[in-house]
Amino acid sequence: MKQKMLLGAAFLAANIGIAQAQPVFEGNYPLNQPLEEYFAAQDENYNKSIIYIFYNNDTDCYQCPQTIELTEQIFNQYYNGTYSLFVINYEEDDESDFASAYGLTEPLAIVLVKISNGQNLGYVKLPNPQNMLSTGQDFTNYLTEQINSYLGN
Numbered sequence: 803m804k805q806k807m808l809l810g811a812a813f814l815a816a817n818i819g820i821a822q823a824q825p826v827f828e829g830n831y832p833l834n835q836p837l838e839e840y841f842a843a844q845d846e847n848y849n850k851s852i853i854y855i856f857y858n859n860d861t862d863c864y865q866c867p868q869t870i871e872l873t874e875q876i877f878n879q880y881y882n883g884t885y886s887l888f889v890i891n892y893e894e895d896d897e898s899d900f901a902s903a904y905g906l907t908e909p910l911a912i913v914l915v916k917i918s919n920g921q922n923l924g925y926v927k928l929p930n931p932q933n934m935l936s937t938g939q940d941f942t943n944y945l946t947e948q949i950n951s952y953l954g955n
Contacts, residue, residue: 851953852886852915853877856900858893860909865932869910869941873931876945885953912945914952926952 855873857866870889877887892900900906904913908930916923928948934941 848920849918850884850886851917852888852913853881853949853953854900854904854913854915855887855889856892856904856906856911856913857889858891858906858909863909863932865935866910869932869935872935872941873912873945876942880946881949885949912948914949916953 853873855870857863857870860866874887874889877885881887890897890900892898892906904911904925904927910930910932912928912931913925914928915925926948928945931941931945934944
């Protein structure tokens with residue numbers, strides 16, 4: 803089941819344009835091409851937007867594990883059941899399509915993918931969210947504002 807979800811997510815990522823700036827709305831998924839694999843995994847996915855946490859193996863990213871954990875806590879507290887969450891190491895061979903689809907080069911990025919009626923309506927990339935922790939900014943407020951603003955409340 804998880805493999806089907808990730809396969810569907812990989813299919814989705816492979817068919818989306820690359821983001822240029824952060825955060826940026828980029829590209830539209832071809833409206834005539836359904837996201838069959840993602841939606842076939844579970845019927846309720848048909849209208850669920852996706853929150854991706856992408857990371858690589860950068861050992862110099864000391865705030866990355868804490869940021870990933872905090873993002874998962876925020877998801878579980880506010881968005882579980884409303885959206886889907888995937889945590890993906892984009893440097894793994896079978897996940898490399900994500901790097902090109904979303905222009906991933908940073909050690910950590912959060913990508914919000916808007917799904918409605920089985921269609922991908924685009925995405926927003928939030929690069930290097932771990933930097934917010936080191937500058938003392940309120941990460942919870944920032945992330946919930948980004949999710950609510952782009953994906954809806």
